[in-house]
Amino acid sequence: MGQSCQSASSTNGKKSTNGNNNVSLRPFSRPHNLSIWLRLYIYGLHGYFIEVSFTAVFDFVLNRDWKLAGCSSIWSLGIFGSYGLAMEKLSFYLRRKNVPIWIRGIMYVLMTYAWEFTSGTILTYLNACPWDYSEFSYNIGGVITLEYAPLWLMGALISERILIGRLEQLHWADIKSEESTVKDETTKKIKAK
Numbered sequence: 001m002g003q004s005c006q007s008a009s010s011t012n013g014k015k016s017t018n019g020n021n022n023v024s025l026r027p028f029s030r031p032h033n034l035s036i037w038l039r040l041y042i043y044g045l046h047g048y049f050i051e052v053s054f055t056a057v058f059d060f061v062l063n064r065d066w067k068l069a070g071c072s073s074i075w076s077l078g079i080f081g082s083y084g085l086a087m088e089k090l091s092f093y094l095r096r097k098n099v100p101i102w103i104r105g106i107m108y109v110l111m112t113y114a115w116e117f118t119s120g121t122i123l124t125y126l127n128a129c130p131w132d133y134s135e136f137s138y139n140i141g142g143v144i145t146l147e148y149a150p151l152w153l154m155g156a157l158i159s160e161r162i163l164i165g166r167l168e169q170l171h172w173a174d175i176k177s178e179e180s181t182v183k184d185e186t187t188k189k190i191k192a193k
Contacts, residue, residue: 033171039088040081046163047080048072050155073130079119084159087111088167091160101157108156109149117144 034042056070090111094104120143123129133139138146 001190003104034167039167040085043084043088043163044077046159047084048076051080056078072103075123075128075130079115083112083115084163086115087156087159088164091095091164105153105157108160111150112152112156113144116142120144185190 051072052070054070055072056068059065059070060068087108090107091104096109099107117140120129120131121168124141124143129143132142133145134142136145136147140146
């Protein structure tokens with residue numbers, strides 16, 4: 001309690017004014033203020049939502065199913081969450097080195113395929129893989145399909161710009177009303193006497 005998540009965009013890239021002066025709010029800085037667990041949660045839910053939405057729209061396009069009932073697996077939360085953290089690190093590194101967007105896009109797609117192939121192979125070994133791309137022409141082991149490369153590229157670049165870009169602007173700020181601040185200062189003065 002007393003904590004709130006607040007955008008740092010209003011600080012114009014300056015240091016935080018909440019008393020925590022060691023926090024830099026520069027664009028493309030790491031979101032140190034949000035814990036790794038919170039970012040894992042956000043990336044996991046974001047990926048889960050996108051997958052459910054994509055499967056609903058895909059099913060509508062193929063079958064004209066107006067239910068728009070998308071599907072996913074609980075495994076996706078961990079896969080997308082950990083992928084988001086890894087992409088965040090790669091994104092910060094590439095942007096810090098001023099790598100052009102088209103090379104970053106290629107790197108993101110390669111990382112996406114590596115992540116999907118690794119997690120799909122592990123889940124297939126455990127007989128728990130919720131996806132199977134065997135029906136696609138350019139699939140590898142049924143766990144990845146090259147037909148999705150344009151979608152992965154678009155999704156990764158949008159995520160870099162919007163999701164990762166916004167998460168790095170968020171920080172935790174201690175919100176106190178002026179009245180409670182005055183009471184705290186008065187209490188400190190009384191105790192000091």
